[in-house]
Amino acid sequence: MSTSVSIGFSQDPDPEEAVLKACVQVKNQLNSPDTDLIIIFASPQYAVPEIQAVITRILKPKHLVGSSTGGIILSNGVTNRGIALVGINSDEMLFGISAVKDLETQDMHYTGFDLARRAAQDLGSTHREVFLTFSEGIEKNSSPFIRGVREVLGVVFPVLGAISSDDFKYKKLSQFFQDQILQNAVVGLLMGGTFHLALGCRHGFKPLGRPRTVTKVDGYVLRTIDHKPAIEIYKHFLGPEAEGLKNISLNSYAAMYPLGFYQEESRQYLLRNIIDILQDGSIVCHEGIPQGAEVHLMISNKESCLDSAVQAAELVKASLADRPAKLVLVFESLARHKILGRSAFSEIQAIRNVLGNTTPIAGMCSYGEIGPFGKLDDIKNIYLHNESILMVAIS
Amino acid sequence: MDPTTLETLWTLGIVIFILLCATTYLFYTSAAKEEVINTMNEAQKKLMRSFHDLDEQAKMIVRTDLELNKIREEMDKRLNGLHTLQRTSRQMSQALNESEIFQRISPALFEDLGFARVLIASVDEANILKIRLNLGYKDDRAEAILKEITAEEPLKNVLQEIHSVSSINCASKTKEKIIPLFEAEHFILAPILTQRGGIGFVFAGNRYNAPAVTQGDEELITILAGQLGQSIENAQLFEKVFRSSQELELKVSDRTKQLALALQKVNEISNKKSEFISAVSHELRTPLTSIKGYAAILIAGKIGELPEAVKERLAKINSHSDSLVALINDLLDIARIESGRQEMKFAVYKIKNIVDSVVDLLAPQINAKGVKLNLRLPQEIESVYVDSAKAERVLINLLSNAIKFTPPNGTITVAVSPKLEHDYAVFSVADTGIGIPASEIQKLFSEFFRVDNEINQSVKGSGLGLVLAKNIVQAHRGKMWVQSQVKLGTTFYFTLPSTQKAFEKYLAHNASQASTSQEFAI
Numbered sequence: 001m002s003t004s005v006s007i008g009f010s011q012d013p014d015p016e017e018a019v020l021k022a023c024v025q026v027k028n029q030l031n032s033p034d035t036d037l038i039i040i041f042a043s044p045q046y047a048v049p050e051i052q053a054v055i056t057r058i059l060k061p062k063h064l065v066g067s068s069t070g071g072i073i074l075s076n077g078v079t080n081r082g083i084a085l086v087g088i089n090s091d092e093m094l095f096g097i098s099a100v101k102d103l104e105t106q107d108m109h110y111t112g113f114d115l116a117r118r119a120a121q122d123l124g125s126t127h128r129e130v131f132l133t134f135s136e137g138i139e140k141n142s143s144p145f146i147r148g149v150r151e152v153l154g155v156v157f158p159v160l161g162a163i164s165s166d167d168f169k170y171k172k173l174s175q176f177f178q179d180q181i182l183q184n185a186v187v188g189l190l191m192g193g194t195f196h197l198a199l200g201c202r203h204g205f206k207p208l209g210r211p212r213t214v215t216k217v218d219g220y221v222l223r224t225i226d227h228k229p230a231i232e233i234y235k236h237f238l239g240p241e242a243e244g245l246k247n248i249s250l251n252s253y254a255a256m257y258p259l260g261f262y263q264e265e266s267r268q269y270l271l272r273n274i275i276d277i278l279q280d281g282s283i284v285c286h287e288g289i290p291q292g293a294e295v296h297l298m299i300s301n302k303e304s305c306l307d308s309a310v311q312a313a314e315l316v317k318a319s320l321a322d323r324p325a326k327l328v329l330v331f332e333s334l335a336r337h338k339i340l341g342r343s344a345f346s347e348i349q350a351i352r353n354v355l356g357n358t359t360p361i362a363g364m365c366s367y368g369e370i371g372p373f374g375k376l377d378d379i380k381n382i383y384l385h386n387e388s389i390l391m392v393a394i395s
Numbered sequence: 396m397d398p399t400t401l402e403t404l405w406t407l408g409i410v411i412f413i414l415l416c417a418t419t420y421l422f423y424t425s426a427a428k429e430e431v432i433n434t435m436n437e438a439q440k441k442l443m444r445s446f447h448d449l450d451e452q453a454k455m456i457v458r459t460d461l462e463l464n465k466i467r468e469e470m471d472k473r474l475n476g477l478h479t480l481q482r483t484s485r486q487m488s489q490a491l492n493e494s495e496i497f498q499r500i501s502p503a504l505f506e507d508l509g510f511a512r513v514l515i516a517s518v519d520e521a522n523i524l525k526i527r528l529n530l531g532y533k534d535d536r537a538e539a540i541l542k543e544i545t546a547e548e549p550l551k552n553v554l555q556e557i558h559s560v561s562s563i564n565c566a567s568k569t570k571e572k573i574i575p576l577f578e579a580e581h582f583i584l585a586p587i588l589t590q591r592g593g594i595g596f597v598f599a600g601n602r603y604n605a606p607a608v609t610q611g612d613e614e615l616i617t618i619l620a621g622q623l624g625q626s627i628e629n630a631q632l633f634e635k636v637f638r639s640s641q642e643l644e645l646k647v648s649d650r651t652k653q654l655a656l657a658l659q660k661v662n663e664i665s666n667k668k669s670e671f672i673s674a675v676s677h678e679l680r681t682p683l684t685s686i687k688g689y690a691a692i693l694i695a696g697k698i699g700e701l702p703e704a705v706k707e708r709l710a711k712i713n714s715h716s717d718s719l720v721a722l723i724n725d726l727l728d729i730a731r732i733e734s735g736r737q738e739m740k741f742a743v744y745k746i747k748n749i750v751d752s753v754v755d756l757l758a759p760q761i762n763a764k765g766v767k768l769n770l771r772l773p774q775e776i777e778s779v780y781v782d783s784a785k786a787e788r789v790l791i792n793l794l795s796n797a798i799k800f801t802p803p804n805g806t807i808t809v810a811v812s813p814k815l816e817h818d819y820a821v822f823s824v825a826d827t828g829i830g831i832p833a834s835e836i837q838k839l840f841s842e843f844f845r846v847d848n849e850i851n852q853s854v855k856g857s858g859l860g861l862v863l864a865k866n867i868v869q870a871h872r873g874k875m876w877v878q879s880q881v882k883l884g885t886t887f888y889f890t891l892p893s894t895q896k897a898f899e900k901y902l903a904h905n906a907s908q909a910s911t912s913q914e915f916a917i
Binding site for chain 2: 081210241
């Protein structure tokens with residue numbers, strides 16, 4: 001019984017050449033004519049249809065999923081350009097994949113249900129361990145989606161995921177599914193078999209100023225806070241800079257100061273990024289904030305970002321006990337990457353310091369992370385997070 | 396007072412007392428409550444003020460943090476830009492032609508700096524502005540920009556400026572032209588300068604909803620344009636040098652061919668000369684043999700007794716014929732060796748046998764002259780790989796010369812060095828004779844040359860002995876040289892292969908070059 005994991009990466013300016021180089025690295029390490037699973041993490045320049053043809057030709061993957069990203073996470077740091085391939089061959093793991101397109105016209109609950117049902121068909125009666133998703137569109141209403149998935153896989157089944165990203169331009173987010181590149185879709189990867197799963201999730205943001213109350217909400221549109229247009233909270237703190245928030249493609253500053261509301265269940269602040277500002281001063285968030293919730297502007301810095309990454313890694317390590325991790329997938333908010341700037345590599349180094357320097361790490365910077373607060377034991381409540389770091393270890 | 400009235404008065408008094416007490420109690424209680432309320436109000440006010448202060452502090456924290464983040468972001472951008480620029484510059488400087496330079500400019504450089512629209516153009520050999528890099532423009536739009544920028548007066552001038560212009564520093568008139576032309580609100584336009592002036596431009600910009608360019612961006616693009624100019628100039632210089640070197644190479648190759656042809660002709664002439672000498676010598680030898688034969692018959696008196704005077708003349712004819720035969724034989728040998736027609740019979744021979752054979756042959760002359768002969772043959776080197784007859788001929792010629800030029804009681808030393816020189820044995824024949832003037836040494840190995848001295852004037856010689864000896868040594872891939880001091884003596888050195896391996900090694904290395912180079916030392 002064995003599982004082989006291989007990671008290939010290239011930054012060659014020509015996408016076809018780059019994917020070819022990454023494929024060769026994966027193939028050389030796996031040393032097998034075909035591959036059970038390939039996960040792609042590609043920056044927007046490399047998310048072109050030709051890449052899957054090259055992967056199919058060289059690695060012959062039985063299952064292929066992935067996402068575009070504004071930052072590729074690897075064992076030696078984070079880079080905003082290139083293509084990374086994670087290849088897995090295993091006789092102790094089984095994979096099922098599925099995809100649902102055109103999410104803006106779909107019912108989220110049914111989407112989750114359908115996605116999980118189709119992925120589960122591939123696994124048959126094999127023990128299921130975790131459901132991973134890469135998506136664009138479920139972030140506005142993730143709760144029914146997660147409920148839908150859990151209706152198929154179990155009410156406390158681990159549902160984890162990352163929202164596709166680009167470089168804050170929000171131009172074209174892509175999801176990879178077999179030989180297709182999808183937009184506005186969700187791709188699911190159900191993993192089962194006899195392996196151990198560990199996870200950790202943290203954000204490291206702290207509340208700022210006095211608490212305010214959400215006084216009016218329409219779904220994921222935050223209308224008023226303390227009976228004033230929701231944007232006033234940003235105007236109060238950012239001053240003239242708040243004007244810049246209207247151009248959302250440039251407002252990485254908004255991502256640096258998300259809103260946080262206190263969650264009694266988990267006793268944590270759940271963070272919400274602004275993704276749009278309406279004419280009347282309402283704020284559009286990833287997923288709604290409950291009416292009457294206590295809300296704060298949240299702040300972080302490099303140190304607290306690094307601390308939270310270490311905490312998440314320690315949760316993973318504790319769960320792994322002494323088992324070595326064969327692969328650690330990291331899904332981290334792109335905004336955190338922005339806060340860390342050129343120090344982003346030190347976060348990965350901090351994770352390696354906890355999990356071991358030889359641990360293979362791969363992942364992506366996302367616009368949202370799906371998972372519990374904390375560790376696998378907290379899996380009962382799954383949330384869409386912003387500004388967080390989610391680590392999933394397979395051992 | 397009746398008891399009822401008294402009781403009523405008591406009751407009334409008590410009631411009044413209770414009322415007074417209650418009033419007093421209520422008065423004091425309400426005062427205390429008011430105090431508590433006042434205190435609470437104060438506390439609430441404090442709390443509100445604290446909340447307000449907290450908010451204000453938070454506001455300050457956020458704004459400071461925002462400011463710091465902006466600075467850090469700008470620094471990160473600058474560092475990333477510099478890093479990419481350094482990489483690009485290094486790659487550009489390694490390019491050897493203009494088109495390669497532009498191919499090496501990575502679009503990542505501009506993406507790292509946050510530019511979505513980039514146009515780089517430079518003039519070609521015909522001095523026409525050509526697009527070298529285009530990011531974010533359709534081809535026809537880029538061509539239209541080029542046409543307009545070279546036609547429009549203020550823009551045309553910008554290209555000849557030494558400094559770059561940007562949306563944060565240029566004159567509004569220029570800005571009004573650039574923005575619609577390049578469809579970019581935020582931009583940097585830097586000229587590509589060489590020593591002969593502006594040869595193109597680098598434009599980097601963004602559309603209307605993009606962040607403004609910074610001073611740092613402008614500096615980076617200006618550095619890039621400067622590097623481009625430098626690299627283009629270097630590439631042009633390299634091209635020039637390369638072309639010159641190619642021309643030079645071509646000339647050298649032509650000259651080499653000419654020289655090879657000339658050498659071939661010289662060799663052909665030399666061969667013809669050798670063939671001619673060989674033919675003439677053969678033709679001369681036949682009648683000479685007849686002359687010698689007839690002279691011998693006459694001297695022997697087979698035809699009849701001859702008078703003494705005739706006999707003397709015939710003896711002279713015979714003697715001169717012998718000299719002529721010897722001369723012709725030398726000439727024939729030289730011609731054969733030079734033309735490569737001389738068959739050499741190489742084998743391993745003992746040095747001692749060769750030397751002894753020569754000494755035996757010349758012993759009568761040595762004894763007649765009264766010179767002392769020393770032989771120094773080392774035990775370390777016993778044999779040589781030679782044609783023994785030819786090697787003996789070399790020694791005979793040198794030893795004959797030594798005998799000829801050494802006065803009576805002088806010393807001649809024939810020696811072989813105990814150490815090999817490149818696997819060749821070094822022979823020497825030294826005399827204590829009259830020596831050779833330095834001016835004559837250079838000509839010593841020329842055919843028919845004879846040093847002008849008293850001895851040569853009185854003793855006959857052909858001037859071919861040394862030439863023949865040298866040719867024989869060269870045929871063994873050895874070398875010959877001479878050291879001489881007037882009135883003190885002369886030493887001739889020559890080398891012969893010690894083994895077959897040594898000889899073949901020299902053959903393989905085309906050692907003819909080495910063997911023809913004569914070393915002369917005074």
